[in-house]
Amino acid sequence: MEDKDIRLEVARQREMKWLEMFGNWDKWVKHRFQKIRCRKGIPSSLRSKAWQLLSNSQDLLDANPGKFEELEREPGEAKWLDIIEKDLHRQFPFHEMFAARGGHGQQDLYRILKAYTIYRPDEGYCQAQAPVAAVLLMHMPAEQAFWCLVQICERYLPGYYSAGLEAIQLDGEIFFSLLRRTCPMAYRHLKKFKIDPILYMTEWFMCIFSRTLPWSCVLRVWDMFFCEGVKIVFRVGLVLLKQMLGSVDKLRELQGMYETMERLRNISPDLLREDVLVQEVSGTGGCCSITSVHKAGLIMVPMPTQS
Known part of the structure; x- marks a missing residue:
């Protein structure tokens, strides 16, 4: 069997799995099996229905x-x-x-x-x-x-789009404290040049990376976001900073605030492959493990740190 035929067969199997989930949605939601399925990527033909069911917006529409x-x-x-x-x-x-x-x-x-x-x-x-x-x-x-x-x-994202942006500012502080634990090198660099999280993460978080990442990555992030919530947005942000500011070689090119902000605002499409991003965000690639993010703060489990 050729590679193309194998890919088609895998795609068909994924579609069948999702259709089976749609037919028994209450059971799947209860057992949270869809978390694994979302991380593997929702078939494009079924993404609309999956997003509506995962977000419960279908219930709102019906009501x-x-x-x-x-x-x-x-x-x-x-x-x-x-x-x-x-x-x-x-x-x-x-x-x-x-x-x-x-x-x-x-x-x-x-x-x-x-x-x-x-x-x-x-x-x-x-x-x-x-x-x-x-x-x-x-x-x-x-x-x-x-x-x-x-x-x-x-x-x-409750409160994110309200006047004053209090919610995003609070989450910016939480995000920066997570960065300190997960990638101290990036944290120290941003701290050194007084680059506040609100300067770069506002568009990332509020637009759910739709203006930041290559399109294939955007869709995979949104699949996981609808399934697992705002913690995915935090994880993606941490992965990006780790990739951009997480080594001596990368920081050597960024001698000041201007150069750093340019890098953060114009993320290279070559920076992350889709599969690598998903692996890192899923916690299997050495990124943080955030179990819950909400307005009151974070519940965390121990995270591997980078020296």
Whole structure:
């Protein structure tokens, strides 16, 4: 059997496993077997349904028939609508869905973001929501994408998109303390040049790496994120810093704050292969082992450290 045939057979087997899980979802969720499946990657043909089930956004959709259309009919606040309108063309401008100004992709993106400002008027609109909603729209219709966005904002990353960014600042402090334990060399470098986590991790975390990593890596990270929660975002961030700042050779090229920030903002696509990233994030490649991350803080198990 040729390699291509083997890959096709493996892909078919994975699809069958996921279809079996969909048919017995309550059992699979109870036993958390899907964690392993998510780390292996969700088949692209089933990713939409899997994300909706993993996030429980399907339940929200079923519990709120007609709600999205109702939100669409509301006029919305002009201040939010103006900002949303200006942001539409910035989201994945080379993707066929969003390339055309006023095209279907941009229209659906506008519908979702506007609906959220009406659904949560106390929060309104945050610009980091736009790329997140765009990624969802690449995988599912607007109504399903809206409820998935609601779950990300309220269940996975609560407080991240609120004015003041208090939640992301708190998680920045937690992230930096984890870095001190998992990669002291990177920690000391950032500390030396007074590079606060908020300067680089805001886009990473709030956009769930959709603007940071190669696309194949983004999808694998999102698969794990929907299954295991925000700890995946922390782990990916730690892996990236370890890869960029975790050796003497790498730091030799970064003589100051400017060079370091340039490296953090423009991560080379060659830095991490998809399989290596997943291995590191899954805890089998020497990265941290975070068992739970939430608003109150972290519950951790001992982590291997780097000298």
